[in-house]
Every structure is written in structure tokens, then in C-alpha cells.
Amino acid sequence: MDVIYPLAVPKGRRLCCEVCEAPAERVCTACTVTYYCGVVHQKADWVSIHEKICQLLIPLRTSMPFYNSEEERQHGLQQLRLRQKHLIEFCYTVAQKYLFEGKHKDAVPAALHSLRFRMNVYGLSSVELVPAYLLLAEACLGLGQIIQAEEYLSQAQWTVLKSTECCYATHSLLHRNLGLLFMAKENYEEARYHLANDIYFASCAFGTENIRTSGGYFHLANIFYGLNKLDLADTLYTKVSEIWNKYLNDHYEVLLKNRIQHIDLLGKQFETDTGLDEAHEAEAIRILTSILKIRESTSDKAPQKTIFVMKTLAMLYYLMMNSSEAQEYAFRALSLAKEKHLTVHEQSIIQELLNLITAEEAYSIG
Numbered sequence: 280m281d282v283i284y285p286l287a288v289p290k291g292r293r294l295c296c297e298v299c300e301a302p303a304e305r306v307c308t309a310c311t312v313t314y315y316c317g318v319v320h321q322k323a324d325w326v327s328i329h330e331k332i333c334q335l336l337i338p339l340r341t342s343m344p345f346y347n348s349e350e351e352r353q354h355g356l357q358q359l360r361l362r363q364k365h366l367i368e369f370c371y372t373v374a375q376k377y378l379f380e381g382k383h384k385d386a387v388p389a390a391l392h393s394l395r396f397r398m399n400v401y402g403l404s405s406v407e408l409v410p411a412y413l414l415l416a417e418a419c420l421g422l423g424q425i426i427q428a429e430e431y432l433s434q435a436q437w438t439v440l441k442s443t444e445c446c447y448a449t450h451s452l453l454h455r456n457l458g459l460l461f462m463a464k465e466n467y468e469e470a471r472y473h474l475a476n477d478i479y480f481a482s483c484a485f486g487t488e489n490i491r492t493s494g495g496y497f498h499l500a501n502i503f504y505g506l507n508k509l510d511l512a513d514t515l516y517t518k519v520s521e522i523w524n525k526y527l528n529d530h531y532e533v534l535l536k537n538r539i540q541h542i543d544l545l546g547k548q549f550e551t552d553t554g555l556d557e558a559h560e561a562e563a564i565r566i567l568t569s570i571l572k573i574r575e576s577t578s579d580k581a582p583q584k585t586i587f588v589m590k591t592l593a594m595l596y597y598l599m600m601n602s603s604e605a606q607e608y609a610f611r612a613l614s615l616a617k618e619k620h621l622t623v624h625e626q627s628i629i630q631e632l633l634n635l636i637t638a639e640e641a642y643s644i645g
Contacts, residue, residue: 297324298388309333312340327388328373332366339363360400367396374414375558379565383421390414406442409435409449413456420456420463428460447484451477451495458498467502474499490559493522497566504573516570520588523563527594530554534598535635553598560599567592582619586612590629597636609633 294303296316303314305321310333315321339362344355370393377386394411401407416431435453439445454477461470477495478487485491500515530553553560567588574585589612596605613629 296320297329298391307333310337310340312336323384324388327377327385328370328392329388331373332369332392335362335366339366363396363400367393367400370396371410371414372556372558374418376561378414378417378421379558379561381421381565383418386414386418386421390418404438404441406438406445406449409438409445410452412438413452416456417459420459425460425463428463432456432460447480448491451480451484451491454480455495455498458495462498462502467506470502471499474502488522488525490522490526490563493519493566494562496522497569512573516573517584519566520570520584520591523567523595524587524591527553527563527591527598530598531594553595560595563595564592567595582615583621586615586619586621586625586629589615590632593632593636597632602636602639605636606633609636 294314295301296303297313298320299316301316303316305315305317307313307315307321307325307329313324313329313333313336315324339359370389374386374389374393377383377389390411394408394415397405397408397411412431412435416428416435419425419428419431432453435456439449439453454473458470458473458477461467461473474495478492478499481489481492481495496515497519500512500519503509503515504512553563555563571585571588571592574581574588577585589608593605593608593612596602596608599605609629609632613626613633616626616629
């Protein structure tokens, strides 16, 4: 039997389950401020997010101390609000990462935390609640809970309609999730409509060639691929690959220019950075590996496109400091380039990347 998650219940009662709002029978002994209806939901919350934020919840869920002055009280309230906002973003990022990794069940408790903290900070009707509603909707879609996903999306739509301050980025996320909903319902005409709106609003917010716009192109490509409109799908997959390649190559080139500066006086390498948080790194992996699977099925027709995605994945993992994965993709790209007789120049570019990855992996081991 599926668990039905609460839609918009404020965290007003103390002895309620953290996951489902049912009467609580258990308490987390580590923080003593979090309650559960039973061991199943306690374990689910712990695996998802609670282990990461257990001690951070204590000052948020205990009475504020006595202050000697109004100034001290206001400072205390400000610090409390900052903690809440930090947890909003942290829980949101964790839930997002789970979704990109396909761990929909694990995403739910983290998304619920983000939603409740948003309610506490912004109120029950703020547009700031929409991103959390959308996370929960996407998680429910992944779990096959279509009706529950529709409820979250309806709440998100209603909140957006009532708001006069909704930004393009939020409109983009809303239409993307509506597109995913209609894809799940196999209503591809409605799905295309919403994904086109997603691309429009994301382009307004970030630009047409931005990685945050690429998700709309990717999902639209998946629709065309499923409908066997392979030329349209191919065009969009190519665009997505090029967007991510340019973004990662820009970071890679900066690293090449400054790689000497990435060694400190003790000979240790500083951690490199993709410029992405963990959630968006997971998104990049999911998108690029999905495209690679499709490219590999047609690699005889267009090996350059397969090699291009492999090289992009190699750069991604290299910037993520995952040398083993980076080396594997670079090696596969070079092997295919040789097999398909790509130009010496194209092979040399891949070889340079592979040499750099191999050298740094050997250095880190040594």
C-alpha cells in the first residue's frame, strides 16, 4: 500500500510523524525533537535526510532562550531564520540529488523537510513553497503515484497563479514537472506544450544555451525518441550535449591554464570544482549517460556523436575529481576514435585529456 504524503500541513503539532503526520509513537533519541509513527518511517527519514540534519533541528524545535534585551531577542530570531533558510536549501539540494539519481523514495522525506521549513519561514501561500511542491510531485511520479503528483502540481499551479512575484525560473520548473506528468500519462501533446513553455521560461531566466535550460530540451528529445521521430530527437540530444560540453570545457580550460596553482606547497592537489552543486552534478551524469546509451545504439552511423558524449563525460568526472570514471570514458572515446579512423587532431585532443587524467590519478596514488 502506497504512503500518502501530506500536501500542505503546517508543522504545528509536536507529536506527529515527521513523514506522514500520523500520531507519533517513536522519537529520535539523538535529537529528541523528531517523532515518527513507527520504525518504517523513522528509517526512511534517517536514510533520506535526518542523519544529515539531526543535530541542526534541536535549536529550531526547542524554546528560545530568555534574552535580556529586545536587541538580543531580534538577533536570536535572525539567527533562527538563517538556520531555517540554510536547511531549506540543504534539504532541497539533497532531495534534488536523489531525484536525479532515480532514488525517488529517498527524495520524499528531504523534500518534505524543505516544504515545512519554507512554510515556517514564508507562510502557507508563498511562491517560495512551489519548488518543494515540485520536488514532491516529481518523486511521486517516479513512484508511480500519479494522483498524488497531480495534487502537488495543482497546489504549485494555484500558488503561482495567486502570486505576482513568480520568477521565470519557477515558471520553468512548474512547466517541466507538468511536462513530466503528461509524459507519464502518455499525453504527449500536452507534454510537448509544457516542455516548450519550460524552455521558453528557462531561456528568459538563463539563456537558450544554459545548462539549466538543457533539461527541457532533454525531456522533449525523449518524447520525440519515444514517438520514433528520430531526426527531431537527434537534433535536441545534440543540442543538450553541446550545451554541457561547452560548460564543462570552459571549466576544463581554466583548470588547464591554472593547474600548477592547484598544487599547494605540500604537494597536495586542491579539490577542483565543476561550478555545480551535488544535485546538478547528478543531473549532468543522468542526462549525459542517457544520451550516451542512445548514441551507442547508433554509433556505426555517427561515431563522432558517441565520442563527443564520452569525452564530455570524461571532463565531467575529471572536474568532479573522479579519476577512475574519467579515465574510463576518455579511454573508451579514444578507442572508438581510433576504430572509426577519426582525424589525428581529434584523436590527439582525447589523448591529451586521457594523459592528464592518468597522470593526476598516478600522482594522487603516489
